[in-house]
């Protein structure tokens with residue numbers, strides 16, 4: 664079908680007047696706001712005089728598109744218009760579909776620096792996961808044990824002192840006595856200090872009462888296994904109140920390392936002076952009482 668280009672001339676001339684371009688030699692690369700370029704309008708006469716057929720074909724399409732755009736209709740052949748009538752496919756739409764992130768999808772703040780939530784999500788997505796086994800070990804609190812020149816030979820007692828320091832958030836464990844080859848005032852004849860299985864301590868910032876009470880935390884049960892924790896109170900027959908720790912049993916022999924910790928006290932009141940008593944709630948005592956009841960039941 665032949666196209667009568669001449670019939671478009673009045674329309675194009677009217678379009679040119681309507682576009683209000685006073686300059687007849689308009690830059691052909693300069694588009695106007697409605698999409699129909701002055702160049703196309705201006706070139707219409709040359710096209711109409713039989714010049715470039717493809718250029719002439721573009722003119723009515725551009726004019727139609729301009730009219731459609733003014734009417735708010737999507738224009739055929741315009742990639743921007745394809746999105747106009749369809750559901751949004753922008754990043755915001757995708758994020759809304761994914762859902763859980765409240766910061767994404769609003770599309771109000773594309774700048775991560777001003778949007779900490781979005782920046783955090785981006786950082787998490789960007790950082791590859793660290794494979795198990797290659798992750799650095801978690802930091803451990805240091806054990807601060809001040810021996811003050813005293814020798815403590817028993818490795819289980821030393822390990823217990825370090826565990827106590829860590830338990831009290833790296834508080835200093837001050838050792839007042841360790842291995843002994845003499846008997847100070849009030850020390851029993853078979854003191855585990857003489858067999859080098861004991862240490863006397865204070866914990867900096869904590870009273871002896873607090874130390875013994877807090878060491879009964881089940882969290883410390885494994886660290887103190889096989890040890891005895893003995894509080895010498897204000898009425899002690901020894902040289903002064905302190906916490907005594909050793910690794911022997913009631914017969915003075917090294918305790919089974921699997922035994923629960925034993926808590927004892929001496930000199931908590933006048934009647935308790937020089938009387939060594941197992942605490943009623945001591946784990947080792949409780950375990951032995953349970954075993955005794957089990958034996959009696961059989």
Ligand SMILES: [Zn+2]
Nearest residue numbers: 861862863907
């Ligand atoms: Zn002692």
